[in-house]
Amino acid sequence: MPKQPDPARRSERSRQAILDATRELVSEVGYAKVSIEAIAARAGVGKQTIYRWWRSKGAVVFDSFLALSDAGEGDLALPDTGDIEADLKAVMRATVAEFADPAFSAPIRALNMEIIGDPGLAAQYLEKLAGPLDEAKKARLRSAQQAGQIAPDADLDLALELLYAPLYQRWLLRSGPLTPEYADALVDLTLKALRPSARP
């Protein structure tokens, strides 16, 4: 048991209130018009409380979106049962379900529209949000490489694009259904592309 439970609890409540306020404001007014002042006012904290944990608006915005998914719990690692197909299907089915859910996807869509129009914000997004998630995914692909389930010379950045970009595009353009079967089909095709060459 910690010696001072109350300050720790208060601290966690403030952090949550800041993340919630940030996400709400981005959805309501767009990234460009969100200010640290507005976040502080809505979260009921002082500006200094925000700056104690985050260096910039970009940092708190991307943390607030990271907190939306399970990955926000701090552990970004993918499941590793030893079966890359089963593990990727579980992860992709969960991702497809998230994007099919308007409560999750509406603020992410608002953020994506800003990122697409703003190269500086795109760079921050890649560094602070997509980068850490991609590293966690590549760690799982690397373990599959070591197990001989993926070709040793596979380009893992390209592998992630193959796996996730079709889902991203289908969601952005609303060009097809987001279903568990779609998640499975993406995993099957990607693993076929990444499979080690058969020995002669």
Place this chain on the structure above:
Amino acid sequence: MPKQPDPARRSERSRQAILDATRELVSEVGYAKVSIEAIAARAGVGKQTIYRWWRSKGAVVFDSFLALSDAGEGDLALPDTGDIEADLKAVMRATVAEFADPAFSAPIRALNMEIIGDPGLAAQYLEKLAGPLDEAKKARLRSAQQAGQIAPDADLDLALELLYAPLYQRWLLRSGPLTPEYADALVDLTLKALRPSARP
């Protein structure tokens, strides 16, 4: 030789002026604020001239973007030399070069931001612009299926997503370089995923 060359030439000049004006206006003020009146004024034609060729604002906007690429010449067919790998690499290298060129990609980016935020516009985009292009690409994949270069049961819609969505995502998020090598790598991986099963 046509009997009346002058009206035909004048007609083609008007059509080009309308398409150019449309694209300029979408880039300058965004899709939502473009009107048929504004297009007519900038192109130096009457509104009725536009309505003679296009039923709606969406129709002329998507035609104006279709006209940007080679596909706009009216022939959407992909090359068919009998070698699907060579043909797809030629097409993907050309596509990557277009997206790497700001003169081509800036108006397309503006249009994409509108499409992503507007489900109705997305549906029009899929029907009028992406749909015809996708059908032409699928026709080439189908001929590769008949030649035994692609699995007979391959899902060709999914195949197109695998081939193009990584490029689209990389361009939208500016997450990596758009190079001929990248085009080739996407074709190699996609064809590996689509390859017919080896006979036992």
